[in-house]
Amino acid sequence: MKEYEKTGIIGLEDLQIPSEEHLKKGIAITECVQEIPCNPCVDACPVDAISMETINALPVVDYDRCTGCGRCVGVCPGLAIFVVKTEGDKALITLPYEFLHVPEKEEEVAALDREGKEAGMAVVKRVIKKKDNTCVITIEVSKNLAMTVRNIKVVK
Ligand code: SF4
Ligand code: SF4
Numbered sequence: 001m002k003e004y005e006k007t008g009i010i011g012l013e014d015l016q017i018p019s020e021e022h023l024k025k026g027i028a029i030t031e032c033v034q035e036i037p038c039n040p041c042v043d044a045c046p047v048d049a050i051s052m053e054t055i056n057a058l059p060v061v062d063y064d065r066c067t068g069c070g071r072c073v074g075v076c077p078g079l080a081i082f083v084v085k086t087e088g089d090k091a092l093i094t095l096p097y098e099f100l101h102v103p104e105k106e107e108e109v110a111a112l113d114r115e116g117k118e119a120g121m122a123v124v125k126r127v128i129k130k131k132d133n134t135c136v137i138t139i140e141v142s143k144n145l146a147m148t149v150r151n152i153k154v155v156k
Pocket of ligand 1: 027028044045046047048049050061065066067068069070071072073083
């Protein structure tokens, strides 16, 4: 049984884990674990880095091909795609965001793990606001939180 089936929370065991080298380059991680008919991530990718055997299969990211552009992040209805890029002792995490208030660039926010628990603080580095659609936000956290933080909470 997969980790998320026991706890309801995705664990690293459930995911396609990138290498350190791929994380330095910046790649998309699909935290998509249920086989449902869905594939906008495949269509959104300009370099065909995401593939699926069938419409019901789980997406697989070719980390060598992925450029980390983030186009797939905002189109995923499951809010299940994150771009992670490590830089020195920091990590940039690009994530989907559908709450109000939408934070501004350089705003400090709480960094949340997959359970919604605070794992540390983050600084917002980029905000792509989309009216009536999913915003895409890039935050900077400590490198050790690269595979932990998957959401944010506005604190001010
Ligand atoms: S981040 Fe860009 S290149 Fe990588 S899978 Fe997503 S859309 Fe494709
Ligand atoms: S768009 Fe999201 S939910 Fe749909 S297959 Fe891709 S990663 Fe999974």
